[in-house]
Every structure is written in structure tokens, then in C-alpha cells.
Amino acid sequence: MSVNLTNINCTDQLKWTNRYVVSAVVYGLVLGVGLPLNTVSLWILLRRHGLRSSSAVLMINLAVSDLLLALSLPLRIYFYATVRWPFGAGACTAAVMLFRINFRTSSCFITLISLDRFFALVFPLRSRSLRTSTFASKCCVLVWISLTLLCIPGIVNHQKALKTCGSNVNCFESGVPVNGAKESAIGQAIFLFILLVVNVVCTAMVICALRRRPSGDKTKVNKKMSVILIFAVNMLVFIVFFMPFALHLMMLHLDTGNEESKREVFHALVCLASINCCLDPLIYYFSLDSFWQDKGKIQGDATTHSLSRSMERS
Template sequence: MNMSVNLTNSSMSHDNPGPLGRHVASAVVYGLVLAVGLPLNTLSLWILLRNHGFRSSCAVLMVNLAVSDLLLALSLPLRVYFYATFRWPFGAATCTAAIVMFRVNIRTSSIFITLISVDRMIALVFPLRSRYLRTSACAFKCCSVVWILISILCIPEINRLYSFVKHSTLCFENQTQPEGSVISILQAIFFLILLLVNIVSTVVVIIVLKKRPSTGAAKVNNKMNVILIFVVNMLVFIIFFLPFTLQLLRYNNDKKIRALVCLASVNCCLDPLIYYFSLDSFWQDKGKRQTDVGTHSLSRSLERF
């Protein structure tokens, strides 16, 4: 009996990564992200489905991005409870599910953001030839493939996580796992590829827009909106997704992992503000949306948002 108590105390001492102040700070961050991200993503998803439906490829991608962010927001109450109380009475299965939901959001959100950038770039560079490629059906297929592949790839990770957390008294602590080094390396390479795609898309769009004439405040404003979307896509990707992925390659610094997980979770608050509310047609009812046939192709592509 005494040996069991000693083992438990030893486990608690080993799993406890630092002073209580860090845990309270994490609880506050997750609480704020939950308070902002949950209503914003819920409202964004409702408006997208009500006003835009699945009329365009970009709308389909945005709906999937909102769903991904909403799933992350729904998992945050568990993190708030854990870091506020430093107790985990919900079992290893619930802990594994909460961790996986976060990692699924990081992976799917980064892919959907990249697809949105590629979709906007193709619409701008090839406005006519891309019409048959940029369809709702094609976007649905791409999103389905993303969800299916990410789900399949998570199966071995779920097994490893469950085996790891069931021997620990603390859920979200000590998430660095040497046995997952191959997955971590592959994930880092994958994120670097996505980042490169975002950078290339941004550069191409800036070059194309600079070559097109601007004859009015509205068209200049449209250009700035397009450039802003691409630049913010890239910055959000670099700030929120890349640091966490690269840190996974180092297995001996759980404190940094905890801080970067907090940072990455903030992306679910900014996605609705950046990718939805910044669009002029976001609030516009689909029955009232009008398209001027004689306007520039850039304006027509923006209206399809």
C-alpha cells in the first residue's frame, strides 16, 4: 500500500512541469479563446450556411475551416478545467480525444487555409480557365479527402497517446513522445511544404495585381483586400501552426510545448475575423447578391466569396 502511494506521488512529482502560476495562465488563455472562439465560429458557420451555402468552392472550404475551428473550441473546456484545478478525473480516453481534436484542428486548418489561398490565386490568375476546376463538387471532394486522410493518420497516434496518458496522472502534460519521432518529422516536412505553397501563392498574387491597372477607389480597395487575405493567411500559418510543429522535433521541452499549444489554439479566434468578416459579401444574403457582368474579373471572383 505504501509502495503504491509512493509510486503515485513520484508520478505526480515527475509529471508536474512547473509552478501553479503557469497552469493558471494556461487556464486563462484557454478560457479567453473559448469565450471568443466558440461564439464566433458558431456565428460564422451559421452565416456561411445561411447566406452562402455551398455555392462556390471558397464557401465550401470556409465552411470546413469553421467546422475544424469549432471542434477545437468545443474541446477547450476540458483544458480550462484541467489547468484551473490541475486534476483530471475524466479518464485516459477523454484526455486522448481532447489532445487529438487539437492536433486535428492544426492539421486540417492549415490545409484548408492553404486550399483557400490556392483557390483565390487560381481565380485571380486564371479566372476563366479555372471555372470548371473551382466548383463546389471539386471542393467537397478535396475536403472529404482531407478529413478521411487525417482521420486515418490519427489512428496509430490515438493508440500511442492512449497508452501514454493512461500511465500519467496529468492529462495535457508531458506530451512529447520519443516514439512519435517519425510522425513529428513527417508533420514538420508537411507543414513546411504548405508554408511554401502559401508563400508562392502570396508572391504570385502580388505580382499579378501589380501588373493590373487600377482605375478607381473600389478596384484599389479590392486589390488591398485580396493581398490582405493572402498575407494574413501566411502570417497566421507561420505564427500559430509552424512553431508548434517544429517544437515537436525536440522531445525534452514540455514547457515550450505547453506555451505553443496555447498560442496555436488562438487561431480558432482569428479565422472568423480574418477569413469571414473581412469579406464584403459575408453578411450579404445570397438572394440579394448581384454580380456585374461588365466588371473586372477580380471583382467577379471576389463576389463569389
């Protein structure tokens, strides 16, 4: 969501709308649910799983991303609940940057988790060198650095635009990319579509691989269902929370509709996208076998190991 702000509204008298109330309520619920869930998930991942596997490394980074996104929400809640912003342009820029970076990193880490599961189940032996905690850590560092750098130009433009408002900063309602930043917005939309395609392909190939394996006993059936649920949650997050925002970024430059209605839809979809951090803990639960067990009791990723052995025997 690194976009240039071209329509800056500097008046401190905003028109109250129902969307402001809904936004404050939704952001409040996301904070109330997402913050404790991701805090507990991060604690469990670090204490009981550590950085011993590629799956754990990716999920720890996703939990950190979601936790930081949740921590950026109190200022948004205050703004939409009071319809005022007394904190200045600097605080606004920091809150916007934190939200944007973690929105992007979340989509990347979810895709990396799908790829990790895909290689573990479809190519268990050939992907062994790729599925290491070291390689996963390098990928995560690359994601954090590259996406942070990509956000900097938009944040700089955001800061410059807000400085023209002086003390009358409307922060999260200051503008949307309707007349400028066309290439940036379309690029972001294409990026999200590419990530969706990767998730769709991984999901389809994993389902095909699982269908070719004998069901066996009830334990194996349950493990297969857990694997399918991982990909189901990933697809749900992308289709429900990320894709509407991506489609709207594309549509912003393809029609000449009312600018105010575009603004309303844009901010509503940003609000919707923030909900994804409440569902991500489900990925941790279904992805890591024995999620609640201590490190010493866990003998690797049992789900992947069992399914991989089944692949080798078939």
C-alpha cells in the same frame, strides 16, 4: 500533432507553474472569443452563402474545424486551472484527438483557401473547372478522412500509455515526443513547412498579378486590398501560430537540452497554436464579397469576378 507519448508522468501531484495559469487564461480567452466568432461565422456562411461556390465550401469547413477545436478547450481549461484530471483516460484521449485533428485540418483548409483565391485571380478561365463547389467538397472530405486516419496511430499509443497510469492521469501534461516518434514529429513539421511554402508562393504570385493591373477607381483599389488582406491573414496565421510549433518539433530531435524545458516549450507552443481559430473569421470577411448579404442579393463572388474581368482586359 499525432505523436507517440514516450515520457508518461502518472503522478497526480503536478508542480504548479506560471505556465499553467497562462495556459488556463489563454485557452479561456480562445474559447470565449473563438467559440462565438466561429459559431456566428458558420451560421452566416450556411444561411447567406451556402455551398454555392468553392470559396464558401472551404470556409464552411474551416469554420467547422475551428469550432470543434474551440469545443475541445473546456477540458484543457479545467485541467490547467485546477491541475487535476478526474475524468479518466478515455475523456483525455477524446479531448486530445479532437484538438489534434482540428489543428491539422485548420492548416490544410487555410492553404486550400489560398490556392482557391490564387487560381481565381491568376488563372480565372483555366481554373474554372477546378473551382466548383463539388470539387471543393471532395477535397474537404479527403482532408477530413486522411488526417483523421493519420491521427489514429498516435491516439492509440496515447490511450495505451495513459492506461498505465490508472486513475492518476495528467492528460495534457503526460508527455511530449522527445525520445521517440522521431519520424512522425519531423514528418508533421515538414508537412507544415510545405503548406507554408504553398501559401508564400500563392501570395507572391497574386501580388505580382495585382500590381500588373491598373488601379482604376476607388472601388477596384478597395477590392485589391481585400484580396491582399486574405493572404496577409493566412500568412500571419502560419508564421505566428503554426511555424513555431513546427520548428520546435524539428529541434526536439536535434539537441540534447533539458527534457523539462522541452516539455514547457512544447505545451506553450500548443497553447499558442490554438489562438489561430480566433483570426480565421477575418478570412471569411475579406474573402466573400457582401459577407452579410442574403443569398438572393449576392451575384456570385463579386471580388473575384471583377478582378478576373480586369485580368482578361489587360
